[in-house]
Amino acid sequence: METLLLTVYVLIWPVIVAGTLYVISRGFFKEWAESRREGRSII
Numbered sequence: 001m002e003t004l005l006l007t008v009y010v011l012i013w014p015v016i017v018a019g020t021l022y023v024i025s026r027g028f029f030k031e032w033a034e035s036r037r038e039g040r041s042i043i
Helices: 002-038
Strands: none
Touching: none
């Protein structure tokens, strides 16, 4: 049982990181597309 819990704990971190990266990337590309439509720089 201890091995199973440790395995789940170790494997959950890539899922958390992937989810965070997805949210950040989605927001960035949304802002980027909006700035391109408006003809302004994203910076």
